Amino acid sequence: MEKWSPECIAENLRRIEYAIGEACAKAGRRREEVTLVGVTKTVEPERVNAAIAAGLTHIGENYVQELLAKKPQLHLDGVSLELIGHLQTNKVKTVLSQVDRIQSVDSLRLAAAVSKAAQNSGTTARVLVEVNIGEEQSKTGLPREQLTELLYAMSEMPAVSVEGLMCIPPFYEKIDERRKVFSEMYQLFLDIKGKKMDNIDMNVLSMGMSADFAEAILEGSTMIRVGTALFGARDYSK
Numbered sequence: 001m002e003k004w005s006p007e008c009i010a011e012n013l014r015r016i017e018y019a020i021g022e023a024c025a026k027a028g029r030r031r032e033e034v035t036l037v038g039v040t041k042t043v044e045p046e047r048v049n050a051a052i053a054a055g056l057t058h059i060g061e062n063y064v065q066e067l068l069a070k071k072p073q074l075h076l077d078g079v080s081l082e083l084i085g086h087l088q089t090n091k092v093k094t095v096l097s098q099v100d101r102i103q104s105v106d107s108l109r110l111a112a113a114v115s116k117a118a119q120n121s122g123t124t125a126r127v128l129v130e131v132n133i134g135e136e137q138s139k140t141g142l143p144r145e146q147l148t149e150l151l152y153a154m155s156e157m158p159a160v161s162v163e164g165l166m167c168i169p170p171f172y173e174k175i176d177e178r179r180k181v182f183s184e185m186y187q188l189f190l191d192i193k194g195k196k197m198d199n200i201d202m203n204v205l206s207m208g209m210s211a212d213f214a215e216a217i218l219e220g221s222t223m224i225r226v227g228t229a230l231f232g233a234r235d236y237s238k
């Protein structure tokens with residue numbers, strides 16, 4: 001196993017905090033406008049807990065199975081647990097009561113399943129809609145031309161509260177190309193916000209990862225999802 005220590009994770013968190021502060025200052029934004037989500041896929045509960053002890057307040061998991069297995073060991077008091085990975089309709093019922101927010105709603109079918117499950121359990125599901133902003137075939141997320149239509153449908157769903165948008169843009173080598181995609185996403189976010197749909201809030205724009213969160217903040221991100229920079233390279237061998 002790769003060596004780690006709580007001090008090392010705390011130091012990584014401090015470094016990320018510093019970079020967030022710098023990006024906010026450069027963008028003329030307040031630090032409180034940006035939420036840091038620590039991405040914990042493949043990361044053991046002990047390491048996740050070390051990050052929480054060091055001040056991390058939001059956790060993002062990709063896989064329902066892994067999330068359920070790790071959750072009992074996590075110190076989640078006051079911490080928001082979020083699903084950021086692709087969600088299959090048949091897993092909705094299982095995961096809904098286990099997370100604080102689902103960031104990856106990307107189809108009408110999935111949205112309807114989430115609404116139904118929430119309604120059956122007497123809750124309201126907090127969700128983001130994931131947009132395939134790079135229009136990549138291989139990626140999850142809704143094509144942007146379908147976004148308005150999905151949101152209008154979701155605005156009629158009684159047990160879903162749409163809080164914003166999420167995206168995983170294509171990986172471009174050039175940072176300027178990444179910024180351009182982030183800026184397109186921000187524009188889309190503003191356009192939707194301007195439509196003032198019932199039951200649809202546009203308060204959260206979840207974009208930016210370890211390699212590009214500073215650029216995402218410069219382009220209007222309100223939520224960055226950071227794994228590698230916090231926990232080190234992922235070990236998929238286990």
Ligand SMILES: *Cc1c(COP(=O)(O)O)cnc(C)c1O
Nearest residue numbers: 039084209210211225226227228
């Ligand atoms: C893995 C993952 C991240 C974090 O990526 P890093 O490059 O390790 O920071 C963010 N968002 C999603 C949806 C992910 O799957």
